[in-house]
Amino acid sequence: MKIRKYAAIDIGSNAVRLLVANVIEDKKKEPKFKKSSLVRVPIRLGADAFVEGSISDNNIDRMLDAMKAFKLLMKVHGVEKYKACATSAMREASNNQEIVEKVFRKTGIEIDVINGAKEAAIISSTDLKHLINSDETYLYVDVGGGSTELTIFSEGKIINSKSFKIGTVRLINNSKEKNKKIFAKVEEWITKHTKEYKRISLIGSGGNINKIFKMSGLDAGRPISYIYLNAQFEYLKKMTYEERVSELSLNPDRADVIVPATKIYLSAMKWSGARRIFVPKIGLSDGIVKSLYFNKL
Incomplete structure (x- = not known):
C-alpha cells in the first residue's frame, strides 16, 4: 500500500x-x-x-x-x-x-x-458512483458565491450541464429585479431538461447545503426531504443575521449567504419535481x- x-x-x-x-x-x-x-x-x-x-x-x-x-x-x-x-x-x-x-x-x-x-466538468468528475443508481435520474446542483453549476445524470451518464451566474454573494448584492430575471432563466433550463423524467432526485454540493445537512442530524447517505428543507428555509429566513450567528453558531460569513443558497436548492427541487436531496459533501x-x-x- x-x-x-x-x-x-x-x-x-x-x-x-x-x-x-x-x-x-x-x-x-x-x-x-x-x-x-x-x-x-x-x-x-x-x-x-x-x-x-x-x-x-x-x-x-x-x-x-x-x-x-x-x-x-x-x-x-x-x-x-x-x-x-x-x-x-x-x-x-x-x-x-x-x-x-x-x-x-x-x-x-x-x-x-x-x-x-470547466468548473461544472471538474465538479462532475467527483466520485458519485456510490451515490448514483444507474437506473435513476439526478440533478446535481453546486451552489457557490458567484455561480451555480447544474448537471443532469441519467442511467449513470451525464446528459446535460450548465453554469449560471446565480450565487449567494451575487444574490445578496444584486437588485431584486436582476435576481428575478436570473431565477427565471434557471427555471426555464431546469424545467426544459428535466420534464421527460418522471422521478428525479437532487444531489447538492456547497458549504451551505453541507451545513444544513449537519444541522438536520441525519446519518450520512440519507437524503433531506423537500418538506424539511422548506421548513429550514422559513426558519432561517425569519431569524436575523445576529440570531443565526449567536443561536445557530454559524460563521459570520455563512450566516448571511445560507438563506439565498437554500432558496436556490429549494427552487431547483420545485422546478425539477424532486422530493429529496442527497448531500455527499463533495465539490470543486x-x-x-x-x-x-x-x-x-
Missing part, C-alpha cells in the same frame, strides 16, 4: 479553500481519496467583483497571505502535486490577470481562472484532486 498527498486550492467568491487529500493506492483495488486537511479562509472576493468590477487592494493582500500560508501548509503535509483554480469572482474581475501574475511572482502558485463549463476541491490524480488537469 502507498499513500500519496495531493492538494487543491479553490478560490471562490465567498471563501478561499485548501484541501489536502490522501490518495491510498493498493494493488488490485481502486485508489481511495480521503480528506487529510481542509482550511477555509473567509475572503469574499465576490463582494468586490460583482459590485465594483475588480478585486480590492485589501482583498488582494489577504489573498496573497492565504496563498503563502497554503504553500507552507502543503510543504508541511508533503504534498507532491497541487492545483489552484479560481471561479466566478476572479473570472469577472477586471484585474484578474494582474492578481494571477502577482500571486505567482510572490508565492510560485499558478492560478487557473476557469470558466463555468474534490474534483480538482481526482482530476489531478488521473491526469485530467
